Amino acid sequence: MSLLEVKNLQVRVEEREILHGLSLTVNPGEVHAIMGPNGSGKSTLSHVIAGKPGYEVTGGEILFKGEDLLEMSPDQRSAKGVFLAFQYPVEIPGVATMTFLRTALNAQRKARGESEFSTPDFLKKVRSVAASLNIPQDMLRRGVNVGFSGGEKKRNEILQMALFEPSLCILDEMDSGLDIDALRVAADGVNALRSPDRAMVVITHYQRLLNYIVPDFVHVMSKGRVVKSGGKELALELEASGYTQFDDAA
């Protein structure tokens, strides 16, 4: 069974249709890159998979591990193993990062009928993951993302990914706002999480990120559809020729 099956998805925001029949199949262990110009619907796809309010699905379906994802609340999707790494992670003043991580992890475990993590086990786990991502301890005591640099925010997303151990990771424009060093640290963190049980969907505007996170498949989106799919070499082609060639195809 495929991990994620998006079939002929049609999505509206307010009165405007953004996705016009998008299909995508992702199997465990695969890394898919979704590329495309601004406004092609890449982020809309990630938001709809995560369950963000404000999007109206007017046609098609999304199956996750064979279940109807669109019937689930965002927290149910999270407990089932869907993880969206946000393009712009929000700042939550007054909620310490450590408290947030623990509340979230235990909420997911509770929803799956698993026992809550004990404090020492939790702390040990967070510390070791944080260390591997160069996240200093004092960052974990601060409010969630409050005063974090762009790179720190992205690393905090990857920290959560490592802690929650999702089966599907969607990385929405992970490279936006990162310099080359920050990008390398973040990409190393992501690569460390690649596994035969876990799939990743990497959404990006630029090919650059794919030098660090090498995909198995590349899909080009334009005007709300996948217009071309191929292997990792497709990303290089795009880098050379740009997106304009797909304008007519869409």
Add this chain to the structure above:
Amino acid sequence: MNVVLAKTETAHASSDILAVARDRLPGAGKIADLRRQAFDAYARLGLPHRRIEDWKYTDLRMLMRDVLPLAAAPDAAALKHAATALKLHAIPGVRRVVLVDGVFAPSLSETSDLGKDVGIRTLRDVLEAGDAALHAQLFAPENSDAMVALNSAMMTDGFVIEVADGAVIPLPLHIVHIASGAAPAAMFTRSLIRLGMHARATLVESYIGAEGAKAYQVHDSLLVAIGDGARLDHVRLTEDSREAFNISSAVVTLGANAHFNTFGMNTGSLVSRYQAVIVVAGEGSRVETNGVNLLNGRQHADTTLFLDHAVPNCSSNEIFRAVLDDRGHSVFQGRIIVRPKAQKTAAKMMTRALLLSDEAEADNKPELEIFADDVTCGHGATTGALDESLLFYLRARGLSEKEAQALLIQAFVGEAIESIVNDDLRELAIAAAQRWLEARG
């Protein structure tokens, strides 16, 4: 014409209360006269209503309609109910004095090993003894506010707490007000706490109702005198029954280089009003007032603060947060006066309301009256809903809608709660907030 009628009715109804209760109120002679004067003032004014500016948002004629008769002194059954209610709210290890239905309950109190630096007497004993200076202090609040006047007239019990010069009292003193629920009635209490020079103490006040206690009325007042160089930390938690009324007043006076840190949280009562006058009378003093209202259903809570900067080189900081669900109504009136001599005053006030429902209402009324020219004063007020993008982020991480809201609400009130210095008391306030959140379901 209607106004006059309403006033007459209130005055008429109330005069019965005093007449009926007179034999049970402590103090004769001069004290009886002072009660009479206060009562006459109250009878003239009647219950406050919306045309009195200070009470604009809390019209007691509409909300309370009338003052209930004085509660009966608690019997054995009432004390037993109160003891059960106390269990949830007692702070382990602290010295505690308990008022049940407005009457001191020694059996529920714990005052052992207070030491020679702290004196506690009941208001009843003080009013029946002959200390004229102390009597004058207890009757110092003016009769210009109807509810203060009513409290002066009817005060039945409470405590006079005196902390000696230089004494540092490590453990908090806890005054617990419990309504036993025997019958709908009113309790009238007044306490006075006086800190000597360079003394340091922590006072906690809790207001609770025993199971089954419903539409009772709490009428309380607190008089505080903080000596030169002294510091009082004050925490006030109102968790009265959801049908109860709590009308409380405080008058606080600070000497020089004194420090008053106060925190109030209101999760109970149908209608509550807390009005405090804080007079910064000595140079180099500091005031921090922090408050939280957590309201739902049809709860109405009014916090009215008047900060009086009379002398130079003092500072005050007010932080207030309201979280309102259903038809909850929160009122915050913050008046700061900086008198002509009070140069170098730094006064700040920030109030924020979080509306969880379209029908909730938050009224913020900041009033700054500044008569000195070399001061730093500012105020701000915001009202809004929970941020949707934050809610989605938390839900995408596995928190249910209620869990996500609860976490953001805790963060919202956190800044005010953080102001509590004592760890145990901060935990107590957090626990009260959590009880409110859990009751939301």
